[in-house]
């Protein structure tokens with residue numbers, strides 16, 4: 089029982105470290121965006137997704153993640169993903185890596201070229217898109 093407890097504790101520590109690592113990675117990207125006066129893109133409605141799809145030509149980070157609570161997707165401005173927009177998930181996504189250790193936990197969202205999203209590892213590298221309010 090003690091062994092089991094120690095094992096679970098170790099797993100918990102490992103997971104906490106992973107969360108801290110991912111959060112700092114996300115923070116870094118966001119700081120980069122903020123330094124340019126914006127933040128990772130928050131998609132509020134169909135129009136915005138349409139606009140985005142029209143300008144991207146490869147996999148792109150969007151400001152959506154489930155780092156804090158697995159399966160509970162939130163935008164970088166802390167608003168939850170609305171039901172209306174969940175249709176943008178690609179078929180069978182988000183799958184959190186499908187339980188395959190090769191893919192690890194997938195807690196960040198990317199938009200693929202044609203209006204579909206996929207969850208991927210936050211540590212993957214790809215272009216990202218940020219938005220800023222018009223001045």
Ligand SMILES: [Ca+2]
Nearest residue numbers: 154184194195
């Ligand atoms: Ca996830």
Ligand SMILES: [Ca+2]
Nearest residue numbers: 183184185207
């Ligand atoms: Ca996925």
